Amino acid sequence: MLGYANAAFDMLKRSEIPPYPPFYELLYTYATGINPSLNNRINAIFRSGIPPSADLAETLYNEFLKSDLNERMSSVSARMHARISAVNEAIDGAMVTASAYSGALQAASDDLEEDLEPQAMRTLSLRLLAETHRMQETNRQLEVKLEASREDIAALQRDLDDVRRESMLDPLTKIANRKSFDEGLADAIDDARRSGEPLCLILLDIDLFKSFNDTYGHQTGDQVLRLVAMTLKSNIKGKDLAARYGGEEFVAILPSTDLRGALIVAENVRKAIQAKELLKRSTNERLGRISASFGVAQYRPAEAAATLIERADRCLYAAKHAGRNRVVAESELVEIEEVPAKDISMV
Incomplete structure (x- = not known):
């Protein structure tokens, strides 16, 4: 990383x-x-x-790298602007009509203060009736436009929600992306500070992934990334969040989970990954099994998110140094780091 x-x-x-x-x-x-x-x-x-x-x-x-999400967001924004402009125009038109109607009523009130002949009274009544009908029609049109706008705005809101959800997913693995992870970790830390509940972080890296990619190709490598992502996601629950951190690294945020519980989760994920035998779909060639190394750290009061990530990262690389395909928690970090470092250039 x-x-x-x-x-x-x-x-x-x-x-x-x-x-x-x-x-x-x-x-x-x-x-x-x-x-x-x-x-x-x-x-x-x-x-x-x-x-x-x-x-x-x-x-x-x-x-x-540039996603079409920006274009879709711009499209939704333009549609929203057009709809708001239409609503404003309808309201402005209704206000003009209401002002004219108010003026007509005031004029009629002034006329009624005088003695009117029956014919003049009839003319005044017809004029008021016409103005009333015009006001009613304007209100009806405004209601129609507002209802249409309400439906359009609801649809636009759904589109915005879809765009936001997509912007928070890794396009390859379909789990949370780095942006989603950063926001999720910040929220989890805030919750842990308020509640006093424990919070743990699991960082994992697929062992020898570069070598695997070089041997079998990037398309097969992509299948491995999807497999690991789904395995990680299926072994967490509740408010936990699984995300792709970058490259062949993944991360899991575990709210309300102490170090012991996080170690159990990480070990379950490690075993589940190792248990899966890979098969190249295009040729049915058996590719063997893969493994992953894990680092687990628990949040400490008042520390920054970057500090928690750094500790989990140190645990992860301690696991690499110790032979890969294992889980290392911060509680055993010193012991593991005393083992002579091996070449992990192809981690």
Whole structure:
């Protein structure tokens, strides 16, 4: 995780690309290798000798990473604006008609203060009746437009909810994405601070995933990512949140769960992942089994989210150093870190 971030920053420093968030996201994605099409394009650019630039980075970002969610959000916003404008026009028209009707009533009141001949009284009555009918028709049209607007706005609200839900999901694994995780962890920490209930974090990384990808291809690797995501999600419950943290790393937020309970959850997930035998769908080739390493940490009062994540990350890499396919909690972190570090470049 830190290696990917450092690689992205190094590429930004070496190039003429400004360190804007979209460009960092672009190079971070390249560093993780989770988007083969993007990596192939960037590798081809490197081989061609084309100097990197902000314009080139923006082109690549728009092609490979920019979601259509922004366009859909803009469309919903435009429709909402048009509907609100229509409602305002209808209300303005009704107010003009109401003002005219009020004026007609005032004029009729003035006329009635005088002695009117029967014919003049009849004319006045007809005029008031016509004004009343016009006011009634205007109100009827306003009601129709408001009802239509109510239905349209309800539909627009559903569209906005759909867009928001999609923006919070990882497009490959269909579980929560990094943005959703960040918000979920912040909310969980706030709840833990208020209630005093425990809160734990599980961070897991698929063992030797890069080697697996290189051997069997990215499409098969994507299937593994989906499998791990669904396995993680199916082994948590309630207010727990499973998310893809980045690349082959996943995370689970466990509110109202202490370290002992979180260790049980992590161990169940580890066993479930290891128990699944992989089969390449296109050839029915048996690919063996995969495993994952886990780090588990419990929230400490008043600490920042980044500190909790860092501790879970240290536990995860301690599990890697200790031989992979195991769960390490912060309670055993010192003991594990004393084991001589192994080469985990292909974690």
